[in-house]
Amino acid sequence: MVQGxxxxxxxxxxxxxxxxxxxxxxxxxxxxxxxxxxxVFGPIERGAYRLLRVKPEAEGQDWKQYAxxxxxxxxxxxxxxxxxxxxxxxxxxxxxxxxxxPWDLSFNTTSSFITNTNWQYYGGETTLTYxxxxxxxxxxxxxxAAVGIAVLAALIRGIVSRSGKSLGNFWxxxxxxxxxxxxxxxxxxxxxxxxxGVIQNLSHATVIHTLSGGTQILAQGPVASQEVIKExxxxxxxxxxxxxxxxxxxxxxxxxxxxxLLILVIPAAxxxxxxxxxxxxxxxxxxxxxxxxxxxxxxxxxxxxxxxGSPAQxxxxxHTAAFDGSTGGNMEGKDQRFGIANTSLWTAITxxxxxxxxxxxxxxxxGIGGAVPFANLGFSEVVFGGVGAGLYGMxxxxxxxxxxxxxxxxxxxxxxxxxxxxxxxxxxxxGVLFTPLAVLLxxxxxxxxxxxxxxxxxxxxxxxxxxNLYAYMSQANNNGSAWAxxxxxxxxxxxxxxxxxxxxxxxxxGGFVLITARFAPILFVLAVAGALAGKRVxxxxxxxxxxxNPTFVFLLIGIVILVGALTFFPxxxxxxxxxxxTGRLF
Amino acid sequence: MTQGLRRDLRTAAIAILAMxxxxxxIYPLAITGISQVVFPGPANGSxxxxxxxxxxxxxxxxxxxxxxxxxxxxxxxxxSGNVTFFGNAGPNSAELREEIREELAAYxxxxxxYDHSLTRKRVPVDAVTQxxxxxxxxxxxxxxxxxxxxxxxxRHLPLSKVEELISHNTDSRSLGVLGExxxxxxxxxxxxxxxxxxx
Numbered sequence: 199m200v201q202g203x204x205x206x207x208x209x210x211x212x213x214x215x216x217x218x219x220x221x222x223x224x225x226x227x228x229x230x231x232x233x234x235x236x237x238v239f240g241p242i243e244r245g246a247y248r249l250l251r252v253k254p255e256a257e258g259q260d261w262k263q264y265a266x267x268x269x270x271x272x273x274x275x276x277x278x279x280x281x282x283x284x285x286x287x288x289x290x291x292x293x294x295x296x297x298x299x300p301w302d303l304s305f306n307t308t309s310s311f312i313t314n315t316n317w318q319y320y321g322g323e324t325t326l327t328y329x330x331x332x333x334x335x336x337x338x339x340x341x342x343a344a345v346g347i348a349v350l351a352a353l354i355r356g357i358v359s360r361s362g363k364s365l366g367n368f369w370x371x372x373x374x375x376x377x378x379x380x381x382x383x384x385x386x387x388x389x390x391x392x393x394x395g396v397i398q399n400l401s402h403a404t405v406i407h408t409l410s411g412g413t414q415i416l417a418q419g420p421v422a423s424q425e426v427i428k429e430x431x432x433x434x435x436x437x438x439x440x441x442x443x444x445x446x447x448x449x450x451x452x453x454x455x456x457x458x459l460l461i462l463v464i465p466a467a468x469x470x471x472x473x474x475x476x477x478x479x480x481x482x483x484x485x486x487x488x489x490x491x492x493x494x495x496x497x498x499x500x501x502x503x504x505x506x507g508s509p510a511q512x513x514x515x516x517h518t519a520a521f522d523g524s525t526g527g528n529m530e531g532k533d534q535r536f537g538i539a540n541t542s543l544w545t546a547i548t549x550x551x552x553x554x555x556x557x558x559x560x561x562x563x564x565g566i567g568g569a570v571p572f573a574n575l576g577f578s579e580v581v582f583g584g585v586g587a588g589l590y591g592m593x594x595x596x597x598x599x600x601x602x603x604x605x606x607x608x609x610x611x612x613x614x615x616x617x618x619x620x621x622x623x624x625x626x627x628x629g630v631l632f633t634p635l636a637v638l639l640x641x642x643x644x645x646x647x648x649x650x651x652x653x654x655x656x657x658x659x660x661x662x663x664x665x666n667l668y669a670y671m672s673q674a675n676n677n678g679s680a681w682a683x684x685x686x687x688x689x690x691x692x693x694x695x696x697x698x699x700x701x702x703x704x705x706x707x708g709g710f711v712l713i714t715a716r717f718a719p720i721l722f723v724l725a726v727a728g729a730l731a732g733k734r735v736x737x738x739x740x741x742x743x744x745x746x747n748p749t750f751v752f753l754l755i756g757i758v759i760l761v762g763a764l765t766f767f768p769x770x771x772x773x774x775x776x777x778x779x780t781g782r783l784f
Numbered sequence: 785m786t787q788g789l790r791r792d793l794r795t796a797a798i799a800i801l802a803m804x805x806x807x808x809x810i811y812p813l814a815i816t817g818i819s820q821v822v823f824p825g826p827a828n829g830s831x832x833x834x835x836x837x838x839x840x841x842x843x844x845x846x847x848x849x850x851x852x853x854x855x856x857x858x859x860x861x862x863x864s865g866n867v868t869f870f871g872n873a874g875p876n877s878a879e880l881r882e883e884i885r886e887e888l889a890a891y892x893x894x895x896x897x898y899d900h901s902l903t904r905k906r907v908p909v910d911a912v913t914q915x916x917x918x919x920x921x922x923x924x925x926x927x928x929x930x931x932x933x934x935x936x937x938x939r940h941l942p943l944s945k946v947e948e949l950i951s952h953n954t955d956s957r958s959l960g961v962l963g964e965x966x967x968x969x970x971x972x973x974x975x976x977x978x979x980x981x982x983x
Binding site: 204205208246249250251252263266267270271273274275278321323324332333334336337340341369372376381384385388389392393394395396397398399400401403404406407408409410412414415416417418420422423424438439440443444445446449450451452454455507508509510511513514515516517518521522523524525526527528529530531532533534535536537539540541556557558559561562563564565568655656659660661664681682683692693777780782783784 | 788789792793794795796797798799800802803804807808809811812813815816818819820822823826827828829830831834837838839840841842843844846847848849850853857863864865866867868869870871872873874875876877878880881882883884885888904905907908909910912913914915916917918919920921922923924925926927929955957958959961962963964966970973974977
């Protein structure tokens with residue numbers, strides 16, 4: 199295990215080293231300052247504003263205007279993506295001749311990609327044209343990520359602003375984030391991934407006569423260009439059904455390392471960006487520390503649990519100890535080149551962030567190892583979380599912690615000099631509680647009815663319960679990873695959609711949960727930003743509760759765990775923890 | 785308000801079309817073009833040829849049966865390269881226990897006659913568990929060294945020669961530290977078959 203911990207340590211060191219430089223860069227982009235790419239992309243940026251007919255610097259938006267632009271933009275994109283998924287038969291770049299999938303599945307998939315979730319009931323290589331993957335889904339991987347960061351930027355401006363109600367301009371933020379952050383990193387990253395073996399072509403699937411005389415068909419496609427933004431934008435939707443465990447998405451230890459870094463680097467760096475924008479790096483590091491502690495605990499728990507092996511393996515007489523030349527551990531649903539350590543690390547990374555890309559099978563995780571993704575989702579994706587979304591979610595928890603801390607010491611709660619009043623704390627509470635409520639209602643409805651049963655693979659036992667609960671936790675938190683036995687799509691003759699149909703209940707319930715649990719919190723966050731914008735700042739005094747010291751970090755961690763545990767502990771107990779506590783087989 | 789709404793609708797309509805063209809067509813097609821020129825091998829699947837005939841991809845495992853080949857790991861998809869899915873066997877699944885029992889027995893049946901010291905305790909986990917991708921190209925070094933006895937005997941090769949080929953076809957950790965070492969089964973079998981072809 200020492201070698202595994204060394205790899206985890208290397209990852210953490212590289213990640214932390216990138217937080218400051220990338221954090222500064224992101225702050226410059228969001229503050230409309232010059233960056234080193236301005237000479238390259240500046241003309242394109244100005245052209246974009248002319249095309250969109252906006253004058254961003256002259257047109258500051260208050261929270262309602264910002265929200266309206268965001269909602270209309272997302273709504274129109276929803277319609278366009280749905281149309282793309284429904285017209286596969288007439289599209290170019292369709293060498294396999296795929297027709298469109300069923301309408302209910304398309305509803306779910308569209309909602310899933312608009313919301314930065316990438317929950318997938320379908321398998322990409324067996325159902326989608328290259329056109330739909332490139333011009334439909336991958337576009338959302340860029341755009342939904344940019345929307346998340348834009349909302350964060352608006353919230354920070356609200357926190358900082360001392361006069362006026364402007365939160366910036368939505369179109370301005372969108373264009374700058376895409377042009378200066380997501381696109382350039384994707385171009386470099388995609389070419390790197392291709393050089394390491396991730397495929398990038400528009401060819402027909404290759405038929406191969408194998409060495410021992412069999413036949414193997416290798417699906418092809420423009421994978422690298424989608425792979426990189428799927429990680430960078432914490433989207434997670436695989437080109438292939440088995441996602442980043444498939445060697446054409448993730449061929450080696452090195453690509454695995456780079457892809458993990460791409461997932462976590464923006465959410466981590468944004469804490470530094472935050473410190474810079476509010477004028478105190480200590481505030482940023484305090485939030486980073488709280489996230490980091492919860493993240494590392496998760497990594498270690500998964501790693502130890504997976505290295506131990508599972509009850510089914512031990513009952514079968516398999517020895518799961520590591521020895522020279524073998525990793526040992528629970529290798530069910532894991533690939534050799536990643537082994538236990540890198541699959542465990544990835545599992546924690548993809549669930550603290552709202553990425554959801556996987557390099558191993560979650561449903562085959564041990565009980566306690568599997569409890570970590572549940573816990574991370576139970577924290578409502580505020581431990582790093584999705585790009586932008588994680589930090590704006592965490593800032594709601596920060597305000598909550600300030601409020602509770604203020605009550606404990608008997609002072610008016612204030613954050614960065616601004617008093618937190620009744621209106622703010624009501625909005626914060628709604629924002630914090632909306633997603634857990636959506637999870638419990640939908641997962642409850644699905645597990646209590648016959649309609650929900652049709653989606654189960656493992657049957658009526660703790661693993662089946664986990665499948666169902668995780669499906670709705672994942673969709674509500676816009677994560678997208680899965681206990682993948684759970685399904686909303688039946689495909690009798692893969693590849694292709696011939697005879698395929700959706701499980702309407704699961705598709706529609708999931709779709710509604712995806713949309714509401716993404717956009718309701720966004721509206722609450724923008725409303726909080728609007729309420730804070732222009733508030734008078736009072737100077738910090740002796741009685742002011744500090745929000746940049748270890749005590750506050752401890753309080754913040756406590757609040758995040760408290761809200762998550764109160765909401766989800768009973769449910770998680772019935773699923774993965776039941777599996778983890780018993781040697782019984784079902 | 786309605787004027788603002790109309791403006792937003794117009795701006796959004798232009799934005800979604802422009803973004804679809806730039807991010808959804810120009811970007812991936814440009815990456816494809818550059819990749820096809822600069823990295824044609826990896827961009828098209830890292831294919832491996834024998835005597836000018838493509839027999840597979842370095843990155844995608846294949847199924848091997850019979851005593852003369854190194855065997856890949858168990859797979860939920862029978863090494864499908866165009867319909868992929870996870871096995872999804874849960875940690876407390878009685879079905880999984882039966883599958884692993886059968887895999888263990890089969891592995892011992894196949895290899896013990898050639899490696900008499902082989903016991904259940906020495907069987908590495910990767911040999912009897914399903915991979916995630918279904919097309920895991922690698923097996924562990926321990927797994928390869930056990931199978932070496934059988935392949936050497938069946939192909940009438942000295943064990944030391946087979947072990948040498950194993951070490952030649954082992955992908956070590958990236959940059960010496962990242963990931964786990966694995967023996968590439970397809971490349972190893974190609975090398976073995978070149979050394980001692982089946983009639």
